[in-house]
Amino acid sequence: MNIVVLVKQVPDSGAERTLSQTDHTLDREEAELVLDEINERAAEEALTLKETTDAHVTVVSMGPDSALDATRKVLAMGADRGIHICDDRLRGADVLTTAKVLAAAVRTVADVDLVLAGDTSTDGQASAVPAIVADLLGLPQVTHVRKLDVDAGRVRAERETEDGETTLDAPLPALVSVTEKINEPRYPSFKGIMAAKKKPVDTVGLDGLFPDAAGILVTRTRVVEAVPRPRRTVGTRITDDGSAGRRLAAYLIAQKLV
Secondary structure, X not given: XXXXXXXXXXXXXXXXXXXXXXXXXXXXOOOOEEEOHHHHHHHHHXXXXXXXXXXXXXXXXXXXXHHHHHHHHHHHHOOOEEEEEOOHHHOOOOHHHHHHHHHHHHHOOOOOXXXXXXXXXXXXXXXXXXXXXXXXXXXXXXXEEEEEEEEOOEEEEEEEEOOEEEEEXXXXXXXXXXXXXXXXXXXXXXXXXXXXXXXXXXXXXXXXXXXXXXXXXXXXXXXXXXXXXXXXXXXXXXXXXXXXXXXXXXXXXXOOOO
């Protein structure tokens, strides 16, 4: 069984993030970069399947040189091989371009049975890339999965969204995107970290994935202006001296909240 996991390196959501002054995109050079947590869960699901089905797991990531760290972490967790898509022309790529490039990389892996991804990245939060990749590859898509079973050439999944819960079934090959409820990812062991240094990682660019890379439109939108979020102003504090209730009611009326 061949499994492909799509991963992404993102700025740490717990650290301060700033925008580039030139194109108003996220300044990744100044940010602390980590493997997106939701991708760790997708990788964990792939590795769990590897333990029970003797699967071969390939990690695919797209990003600058630093994104190789995200690939290496999944290799340290137990994946077998990595594909790192690195091309300066992909800076600021939009959702559609990202999906096209990832799909092209998946096509380079022979006989793929299952593609796993997180349902949304913590930096873009578009929640669209997995579905577009599935469409481009002509695969059934099972998204927002919190529990996954693979058996007898089929996937069976519990899907959870704001609209409710659903049980879905699809034939392999298929693409599955997972939520944060799917599992708890493992930590790479020292042995795994050392082994990851010897595992193969293929670095490819646009020219290696597309016959006419020069004609690719990387992004269809651009940010023309960005302003900082306004600072929070000091609120009104009411100390209870016996009249706090009346004063609070008067304040709410004055603000037209009641």
